[in-house]
Amino acid sequence: MIQQTLAIIKPDSVRNNYAGKILSLIVDHGFSIKAIKGVHMDTRDAQRFYGIHTGKPFFDKLVDFITSGPCIAMILEKENAVDDFRKLMGATDPNEAEGGTIRSLFAENKTANAIHGSDSSDNAFIECNFFFSIQERF
Ligand SMILES: Nc1ncnc2c1ncn2[C@@H]1O[C@H](COP(=O)(O)OP(=O)(O)OP(=O)(O)O)[C@@H](O)[C@H]1O
Numbered sequence: 309m310i311q312q313t314l315a316i317i318k319p320d321s322v323r324n325n326y327a328g329k330i331l332s333l334i335v336d337h338g339f340s341i342k343a344i345k346g347v348h349m350d351t352r353d354a355q356r357f358y359g360i361h362t363g364k365p366f367f368d369k370l371v372d373f374i375t376s377g378p379c380i381a382m383i384l385e386k387e388n389a390v391d392d393f394r395k396l397m398g399a400t401d402p403n404e405a406e407g408g409t410i411r412s413l414f415a416e417n418k419t420a421n422a423i424h425g426s427d428s429s430d431n432a433f434i435e436c437n438f439f440f441s442i443q444e445r446f
Pocket residue numbers: 366370399400418419420421423424425426427
């Protein structure tokens with residue numbers, strides 16, 4: 309089934325000049341970039357985007373990090389996009405990420421971990437609409 313997912317190249321990747329390499333990996337793995345834009349989230353945006361993690365011990369650090377610089381937000385499309393992109397990202401902690409994944413190659417640590425991808429098709433729809441106005445539901 310063709311799906312869309314929301315990806316964010318996080319501020320550490322932009323700062324480290326890894327965005328181009330990450331975009332190439334994404335395209336080489338068969339994802340079409342349907343929409344793309346630079347975003348610099350403020351604290352309110354970040355608290356809303358990561359609302360599900362409110363109250364967790366890492367929440368404030370996560371909000372500080374994601375607002376620390378510009379990101380690149382994208383809608384990616386392909387067959388089975390949500391799960392396939394999670395595989396391409398690798399585990400949240402780069403020390404546990406499988407070789408060849410974006411996080412194994414480019415993440416610094418569990419907070420500065422290079423990339424975000426939606427974790428379900430329902431969340432993909434919500435997250436794509438957070439950054440872009442989309443009509444069609446995949
Ligand atoms: N135990 C933790 N310590 C520090 N940061 C964490 C921890 N767990 C999650 N995070 C941060 O919160 C983000 C969202 O957590 P989540 O569990 O949704 O991870 P993920 O699905 O692998 O990553 P993402 O949502 O960014 O795609 C993670 O990417 C990471 O930066």
